[in-house]
Amino acid sequence: MNTKEKILKLLEESRDTFISGEDLGRSLNISRSAIWKGVNSLREEGFLINSSPNKGYRLDESCDKLNKYGILKDLRKELRDMDIMVYDSIDSTNTQMKRLLYSGTLKNFSLIVSNEQTAGRGRRGKDFLSPKETGIYFSLCLFPKEDFKMDSFDLITVKAAVAVALAIDKSTGKNPKIKWVNDIFINGRKVCGILSEADADFETKHINSIIVGIGVNFTTKESTFGKELSTTAGSINEKSLLRNQFLAQVLNEFYSAYYEKTDEEILDLYRSYSLVLGKEVEFELNGQKYTALAKDFDEKGNLIVKFKDGSEKNLSSGEISVKGDFYS
Secondary structure: OOHHHHHHHHHHHOOOOOEOHHHHHHHHOOOHHHHHHHHHHHHHOOOOEEEEOOOEEEEOOOOOOOOHHHHHOOOOHHHOOOOEEEEOOEOOHHHHHHHHHHHOOOOOOEEEEEOOEOOOEOHHHOEOOOOOOOEEEEEEEEOOOOOOOHHHHHHHHHHHHHHHHHHHHHHHOOOEEEEOOOEEEEOOEEEEEEEEEEEEEOOOOEEEEEEEEEEEEOOOOHHHHHHHHOOOEOOOOOOOOOHHHHHHHHHHHHHHHHHHOOHHHHHHHHHHOEOOOOOEEEEEEOOEEEEEEEEEEOOOOOEEEEOOOOOEEEEOOOOEEEOOOOOO
């Protein structure tokens, strides 16, 4: 950790109070001059740091720049030593995680987060718009236990969706809804998408690693989305919440969902946040379009639909659209 990082760590840990240059120097065992240079270097990187001759330095309350130490300070103790890699701009956090995965340098629950993605990816080959400064784009790398079953893979996305919904609910009081299987909505507008990808051996049916990519529209303005997304995309828009704080909340909730809660508990939460249950949905199978009632989710997170003739089918993948008003 260099001097600049040490200063940022202390400023993040003491966000509500000023720290004098003398106290910073004493804590880090460096000169006042080195403190001044470190603070200026952070300012050049975009950190908003207030200073006062009589008080010292403090991060401005509006400073919302993603950084490792802003995330770490709000993490539960089990995650305090997790690897966190922060980028200002990247093609895709999932793609970068794959590069590092193949290099063999990652440990379980490693995190990549970026301030911008230039080639963000969604499910089924779709792009995920990832403008600078207004979103949180991140990926987690998981190494499942030996007994992890391949047919449980979809539950990882379910757990991630529940984690995001819980984080929004607890930190904003807003009413998030999950559209099967991987989209989070607030007031009828999509604010988050999830893309889970597995590295699996299909002969042995063993999953070696899972990358969970999550993109959140945090303060993205509607004008940014463009004509195609302007009627469906939205943002969390909680002014009292910082991106680092929200990301830490999601990580805490996902840790609990992945390691502590049972699959039954997760599915119950998934049902409680569902946008589709009890509604008519449209979907396509083998090139033919169908309409059915979204009845329930099975133990793997598949959507159970009921046709008008009383027959049922479990949907394990694909896109659905909800007929009528999302919130009626």
